[in-house]
Amino acid sequence: MNKVNKVIEEDSKYLMQSFRRWYPLVVDHAIGSLVYDVEGREYIDLNAGIGVVALGHNHPKIKEAIAEQMEKFFHYSLTDFYYELAVDVAKKLSSLMPFSAKVFFTNSGTESVEGAIKIARWHTKRQYVVGFINSFHGRTMGSLSFTSSKSVQRSFFSPLLPSTLLIPYPDKRNPLFKDVDSLMEFVEDWLFEKVVDPNEVAAFVLEPIQGEGGVVVPPDDFLPKLRALTKKHGILLIVDEVQTGIGRTGKMFAFEHYNVEPDLVCLAKALGGGLPLGAVVGRSEVMDLPPGSHANTFGGNPLALSASKVVLEEVPKLLRRVNDVGKEIMEELMDARSPYVHEVRGKGLMIGLELRKGKRPFKEGLEKALIESFRAGALPIGAGESVVRLLPPLTIEEELAIKGTRIVRESVERL
Numbered sequence: 001m002n003k004v005n006k007v008i009e010e011d012s013k014y015l016m017q018s019f020r021r022w023y024p025l026v027v028d029h030a031i032g033s034l035v036y037d038v039e040g041r042e043y044i045d046l047n048a049g050i051g052v053v054a055l056g057h058n059h060p061k062i063k064e065a066i067a068e069q070m071e072k073f074f075h076y077s078l079t080d081f082y083y084e085l086a087v088d089v090a091k092k093l094s095s096l097m098p099f100s101a102k103v104f105f106t107n108s109g110t111e112s113v114e115g116a117i118k119i120a121r122w123h124t125k126r127q128y129v130v131g132f133i134n135s136f137h138g139r140t141m142g143s144l145s146f147t148s149s150k151s152v153q154r155s156f157f158s159p160l161l162p163s164t165l166l167i168p169y170p171d172k173r174n175p176l177f178k179d180v181d182s183l184m185e186f187v188e189d190w191l192f193e194k195v196v197d198p199n200e201v202a203a204f205v206l207e208p209i210q211g212e213g214g215v216v217v218p219p220d221d222f223l224p225k226l227r228a229l230t231k232k233h234g235i236l237l238i239v240d241e242v243q244t245g246i247g248r249t250g251k252m253f254a255f256e257h258y259n260v261e262p263d264l265v266c267l268a269k270a271l272g273g274g275l276p277l278g279a280v281v282g283r284s285e286v287m288d289l290p291p292g293s294h295a296n297t298f299g300g301n302p303l304a305l306s307a308s309k310v311v312l313e314e315v316p317k318l319l320r321r322v323n324d325v326g327k328e329i330m331e332e333l334m335d336a337r338s339p340y341v342h343e344v345r346g347k348g349l350m351i352g353l354e355l356r357k358g359k360r361p362f363k364e365g366l367e368k369a370l371i372e373s374f375r376a377g378a379l380p381i382g383a384g385e386s387v388v389r390l391l392p393p394l395t396i397e398e399e400l401a402i403k404g405t406r407i408v409r410e411s412v413e414r415l
């Protein structure tokens with residue numbers, strides 16, 4: 001039996017099989033935007049470990065920073081003690097926000113969303129939180145209450161968090177969505193008049209661009225109008241930038257595309273440069289929880305923070321090329337000659353190509369396109385029901401990006 005099959009067989013024996021794997025990639029090592037499997041085959045990384053390694057794999061500056069920190073200490077819980085590295089990264093994150101901010105470090109995206117919800121409830125002393133259908137915010141009970149991009153994510157896990165509401169995201173594919181004004185009217189005149197008093201709503205939580213749900217870019221007036229509505233009622237705005245943040249969409253944070261200032265920003269994925277690190281970054285006056293009310297053991301791990309310091313220094317220098325390379329990838333995909341390409345959309349290096357067969361999502365087409373791309377040496381992933389999603393490292397060389405995109409395009413054309 002070859003190594004690939006052996007690992008996959010033992011994986012199915014010893015690991016819970018609740019994941020959705022698109023193709024049988026068994027990673028051995030990776031460097032920059034290239035990944036090598038255990039049989040020595042080379043692949044172009046078009047997903048960056050699901051949007052994590054923004055600076056590519058094994059970035060020399062990150063390796064150096066971690067090695068340096070390893071000589072000092074691996075762990076010393078921030079919840080009981082102090083270290084300067086945490087202050088440095090929090091200060092840097094605060095400087096990147098349009099408001100004076102405080103930070104709570106977490107270990108993952110879902111923990112950042114959980115934290116933001118707790119902070120919003122505590123600060124406002126209100127209990128309701130409103131989310132949007134087709135979102136992905138994580139898998140733990142609180143964040144799962146707002147995750148709704150596939151019903152399998154929620155099946156048999158109920159009851160979830162009480163006092164949560166889900167409304168349509170401004171997605172032109174949703175038959176209940178007409179335009180942003182009608183959506184805001186629905187919230188004011190129906191939700192707030194008939195379901196919940198706005199004085200009991202702590203926050204709205206949303207992805208500025210839905211990732212897992214299919215790379216859904218809302219109309220430009222959505223965030224500004226939602227911000228105005230939430231402000232009017234003293235409701236907080238939580239933006240989940242776990243996927244869109246840290247340069248992914250061509251701005252440091254996706255909310256910057258829309259000229260709004262949120263109250264709480266959830267981060268993870270790219271923040272730790274490949275090490276587990278998340279954060280809730282919030283307006284200083286909102287982050288006013290008292291001692292003992294919220295904490296964790298591992299949040300702000302020193303090795304992860306040392307990597308994060310490099311990420312936060314390097315990513316702002318990459319934003320222009322994120323936009324340039326992103327445009328080239330989109331153009332390449334738009335040229336695909338296939339009756340199944342419904343739309344190519346995205347911002348920066350967060351790109352989706354939706355496949356449809358007639359009016360229906362072409363699910364088998366997605367599975368086939370991903371497997372074919374993998375066999376030909378590129379690693380895109382899926383999103384929504386039938387969207388090929390590209391989230392390459394922000395550092396991907398132009399030539400490699402185009403080569404990988406061509407592989408994806410040809411896989412789609414062969415459907």
Ligand SMILES: Cc1ncc(COP(=O)(O)O)c(C=O)c1O
Nearest residue numbers: 108109110136137138211242243
């Ligand atoms: C927007 C968004 N929020 C939250 C999460 C959950 O992050 P994690 O898997 O680190 O818990 C994800 C993960 O894909 C995400 O895309």
